[in-house]
Amino acid sequence: MIQSMPEGVDSKFRLVLLIARRAEQLMRGARPKIDSTKRKPTSLAMDEVASNVVEWGYGPPPAKETPQPEAEEQPAAEVH
Secondary structure, eight states, X not given: OOOSOOTTXXXXXXXXXXHHHHHXXXXXXXXXXXXXXXXXXXXXXXXXXXXXXXXXOOOSOOOOOOOOOOOOOOXXXXXX
């Protein structure tokens, strides 16, 4: 059980997401980063996060959308 917020984790919501994603990795075959007597992926993920061995980040900031210049209307070609 996690008694305090691990270093760098700013909210309980993010903590739950981090543990869930790590547990999913463990279920898919990732090797544990710590020695633990726990076998359930969620419990093991909680121990790893509490030990600060799971690296994570916010990722790159979203790309800013640049406004596209409005297409100027071209006069219709005259047909003779």
